Amino acid sequence: MxxxxxxxxxxxxxxxxxxxxxxxxxxxxxxxxEYGDYQCPYCGAAxxxxxxxxxxxxxxxxxxxxxxxxxxxxPSAEPAAEFAESAPPDRFWDxxxxxxxxxxxxxxxxxxxxxxxxxxxxxxxxxxxxxxxADRIRHDFLGGVRSGVNGTPTFFVNGVRHDGxxxxxxxxAAVDAARPM
Amino acid sequence: MPQSGDKAPDFTxxxxxxxxxxxxxxxxxxxxxxxxxxxxxxxxSDQMALYQAVKSEFDRYDAQLFGISVDGVxxxxxxxxxxxxxxxxxxxxxxxxxVSRAYxxxxxxxxxxxxxxxxxxxxxxxxxxxxxxxxxxxxADGILSALEAMSxxxxx
Numbered sequence: 084m085x086x087x088x089x090x091x092x093x094x095x096x097x098x099x100x101x102x103x104x105x106x107x108x109x110x111x112x113x114x115x116x117e118y119g120d121y122q123c124p125y126c127g128a129a130x131x132x133x134x135x136x137x138x139x140x141x142x143x144x145x146x147x148x149x150x151x152x153x154x155x156x157x158p159s160a161e162p163a164a165e166f167a168e169s170a171p172p173d174r175f176w177d178x179x180x181x182x183x184x185x186x187x188x189x190x191x192x193x194x195x196x197x198x199x200x201x202x203x204x205x206x207x208x209x210x211x212x213x214x215x216x217a218d219r220i221r222h223d224f225l226g227g228v229r230s231g232v233n234g235t236p237t238f239f240v241n242g243v244r245h246d247g248x249x250x251x252x253x254x255x256a257a258v259d260a261a262r263p264m
Numbered sequence: 265m266p267q268s269g270d271k272a273p274d275f276t277x278x279x280x281x282x283x284x285x286x287x288x289x290x291x292x293x294x295x296x297x298x299x300x301x302x303x304x305x306x307x308x309s310d311q312m313a314l315y316q317a318v319k320s321e322f323d324r325y326d327a328q329l330f331g332i333s334v335d336g337v338x339x340x341x342x343x344x345x346x347x348x349x350x351x352x353x354x355x356x357x358x359x360x361x362x363v364s365r366a367y368x369x370x371x372x373x374x375x376x377x378x379x380x381x382x383x384x385x386x387x388x389x390x391x392x393x394x395x396x397x398x399x400x401x402x403x404a405d406g407i408l409s410a411l412e413a414m415s416x417x418x419x420x
Contacts, residue, residue, distance in 0.1 A: 090392070090405075090406055090409045090410065090413075092394070092402065092403060092406045093403065093405070094407050096405075126417050142367070152318070153313055153314070153317050155313060155317060155349075156313050156347060156348060157347040157348070162395030225316075225321070228314075228318050228321065228404050228405060228408065229405050229408060230405060231402075231403035231404075231405040231406075232403060233310065233311065233312075233314060233400070233401035233402065233403035233404075234311070234313075234314060234401055235310075246397075246400050260410075
């Protein structure tokens with residue numbers, strides 16, 4: 084006999100923690116978590132909007148970016164995620180910015196030369212080649228799946244999946260609604 | 265729409281030219297049925313691409329995943345090829361929408377299946393069902409939670 088089974092979908096299951104990449108004020112009351120794929124055109128379209136949101140609500144919202152590469156349809160997504168994760172810790176967001184402003188150049192030679200520029204020590208290129216962050220990327224991906232990520236980009240505003248669009252006005256409204264009075 | 269504890273309506277549907285499958289032939293393993301409106305429409309495409317990416321997690325529960333819509337088998341094949349989908353897409357094409365109707369998952373006005381999910385247990389009983397709001401891809405978290413709960417939280 085089966086008992087009726089109810090579950091809640093679309094809730095962030097992996098809390099934001101020390102291992103996350105965070106952009107913006109540590110003490111911001113609202114956290115926007117983005118699950119994204121660096122080769123996804125929709126994520127590319129959302130990128131400048133999210134950046135503008137961070138400017139317009141600088142004291143209110145901070146951004147956490149987690150990887151959600153859909154490798155079957157985006158073959159460069161995983162190498163691009165390796166690129167970002169392999170960047171020196173203080174250059175992660177520079178790598179992130181480079182990827183979203185060069186989505187037409189995610190082929191291995193361009194990634195390698197950009198990595199050599201971001202990290203002249205050569206460590207970044209080495210980490211990428213060794214796929215050192217494959218487990219972390221998979222961990223991001225599975226955590227996203229368990230949270231109800233349903234394509235990219237998927238946003239969570241203070242832990243609740245944002246099912247609306249990602250026009251600037253819609254994201255601002257969602258952030259303002261989550262802001263404590 | 266069949267709910268938890270209801271018997272899942274049996275069906276036999278094609279998933280390719282000359283290939284059919286019956287729900288009753290899959291007793292002994294969990295079955296995931298993902299009804300969706302149409303091949304190639306943007307939300308559905310994301311949903312099916314997502315399920316392909318998550319398929320290895322469904323496999324841990326030995327679950328058989330099917331996408332199901334009213335599109336014909338050749339359309340399904342073109343759609344699967346374009347998205348690199350490697351799980352069967354069932355064709356509820358003739359009589360149109362009959363299985364979708366049996367699952368309370370048919371929009372007769374649009375002539376398309378609704379975006380509804382069913383997780384069916386090894387005995388053919390619905391364990392969990394979910395109707396996603398129009399235009400919202402339901403993701404895979406509900407399916408995985410259901411499979412996990414059904415297996416006693418123990419993925420083998």
